[in-house]
Amino acid sequence: MTDNPMLQKKPRLTFWEIWNMSFGFLGIQFGFALQNANVSRIFETLGAQVEDIPILWVAAPLTGLIIQPIIGYFSDRTWNRLGRRRPFFLAGAILASTALFIMPNSPALWAAAGMLWIMDASINISMEPFRAFVGDNLPAEQRTAGFAMQSFFIGLGAVVASALPYMLANWFGVSNTAPEGIVPDSVKLSFYLGGTIFLLAVIWTVFRSREYPPDQLEAFEIAEGKMEYTKAEPTSEQFSINGSRQIRNGSIALIVGALSWLGLSELHVEKEVYILAGGILFMGLLLLISGQLQRSGNYRNGFVTIINDFHDMP
Known part of the structure; x- marks a missing residue:
């Protein structure tokens, strides 16, 4: 065993430490489940056609x-x-909980x-770093247990949150009907409870778990044999070639x-299909911008890094 304490492998965590670092997923899943089960109902209540x-x-x-x-780029x-x-757990939870409180009271x-856009974006701000949290904090032999604990809280949150309006209406007598254009009290109260649970669960993880500083994480990776070599940064010429490819x-x-957009307009298809053509156009524009930046030597920025990662995904 090395005499340098910085070069030890990651210590094993106890059951309750893994519980604490995964508990925030209960809140995240409350947000997703309430959204999936009730937002269409809210839209219809506010006048949306099926x-x-x-x-x-x-x-x-x-x-x-x-x-x-x-978020993955910046949290790293x-x-x-x-x-x-x-910090991303907490910021996303505050924003998502606020959206959960406001959603059933939307005036139009x-x-x-x-x-819905704000809620989805906020939930993703919290959720994305949670996945990396397990890899950061747990040794390799405990990561399966960490992901299993997250899955437990995902399942628990999904079941309870989806059933909340039913439980409030049938177990506690909260009204499940309302005048036209008004969201029922059972749905409103479900969103209030969900927003509260979301925020409290994430706060529990934020203040009941720890993170290793960057130098300690690097030392752990060296001790675990993951940094026996350093990946060289691409040269300017390689960035230029990659830029031309993009x-x-x-x-x-x-x-x-x-061409897809023009073809769809001639076929008079449902407007949802235009999203695919619009997405292709948008991605093409991003690739052009990233490629031009790399060819001109301006590749040391987050935009190019994110687009390269996205472009090179398998």
């Missing part, structure tokens, strides 16, 4: 696609008195749709997206 609801739900996949790589490079991941359909792919994406 055929219009799918387009309102586009927030979920789009915010995940956009927010997760951005953050360190303050709350740590590396926990556009406000409810906006709250410009080519981005141009193809723009052409495909534009």
Whole structure:
């Protein structure tokens, strides 16, 4: 065993330490489950037609696609008195809980749709660093237990939160009906409880768990044999070549997206299908910008890093 305490492997955590670091997932799943089970009902209450609801739900996949790589990039490079991941847990929980309180009181359909975007983005801000939290804090032999604990809280939160309006209406006599255009009290109270549980569960994890500072994490990785070699940063020439590749792919994406958009307009398809063409166009534009930045030597920035990671995903 090495005499340098910085070069020890990560210590094993107790059951309750793993419980504490995973408990926040209970709150996150309360947010997701309440959203999935009740938001369509809120939209219909506020006047949305059934055929219009799918387009309102586009927030979920789009915010995940956009927010997760951005939060992943910044949480890897953050360190303050709350740590590396926990600042994002807390910020996302505060925003998501606020959205949960406001959503059932939305005065109009556009406000409810906006709250859905805010809620989805905020939940992703909390959720994305939670996945890395297990890898940061647990030795390799305990990571399966860490992910299993997270899965337990995900399942528990999903079941309880989805059933909350039913339980409040049938067990506690809270009204499950309301005049036209008004969200029932059972749904409102469910969102209030969900917002409270979300925030408290994440606060529990923030203040009942710890994070290792960056130098200690690096020492752990060296001790575990994960940093026996250092990956060299690509050269300017390699960035330039990658930039040319992205410009080519981005141009193809723009052409495909534009032709798809024109073809869809001729076919008079449902408006939801336009999202796919719009997404291709948007991705093509991002690739063009990233490629041009790399070719001009301006590759040391978060935008290029995120686009490269996204572009090179298997």
